[in-house]
Amino acid sequence: MPTMDRFNAILNGKRDAVLADIRRLQNEEKSLSRDVGLREVMDTKDISFRDSVAVIRNAGLRREAEELEDIRAALARIENGSYGICIVCDEVIPEARLEAWPTAKRCRPCQEKREAEKAGRH
Template identity: 40%
Template sequence: MAHLSDNEVAEFKQLLNQRSDELRRLVHEALLRADDERYNELATQVHDAGDESVADLLSDVNLAVIDRELHELAELEAALQRIAQGSFGRCVDCQEDIDLARLHAYPTAQRCHPCQTRREKLFAGP
């Protein structure tokens, strides 16, 4: 973290914690909504195949949103762990500093831009 001042690290930590709290609240609300009686009625008391398709789609969309939010929560927790370990802002592949502009745009970044680009090309497929 040599390229980040203590104040910058504290700001990132606060930002990451705020986003984590917000996502936890959103996931909690989404799960409560999924248990909502009206939501269950839509999913279980359908009258035709079209209604059933809409209910299935709404259920799938809700689960996809929750899954995306849980994935982001995991990224936030990993970034907070890197702060605790003193490795936040350092690329996990090459150990070089991650550009500050990249961290501001994507605070959970684990890799510098060149390493991330290489990784994406490697796993991009045909």
């Protein structure tokens, strides 16, 4: 199906971009640790700044890893023919929604319901 080919290409492109991001973040992490290793004396302000940077970077990596997982799951759904079908109600997800959000696994009403439930728990 031509549509699946197109989403396959979109998702592969996204995956490559996320992988490049992860590699970049990991390289920055490495050069950061090297930096810290070279300096024997650091004042407290410096350390806390570096710690904060590391924490932010790790949060970034976690987000990228989650996105990568979503992309992998979407590509697997293309493989097994369930891509574009809501995992909750089995309705077809409109193509416009998939274009805006290629890793969507729920239709809009099901997604909104889920988000309302999540918000209600907090």
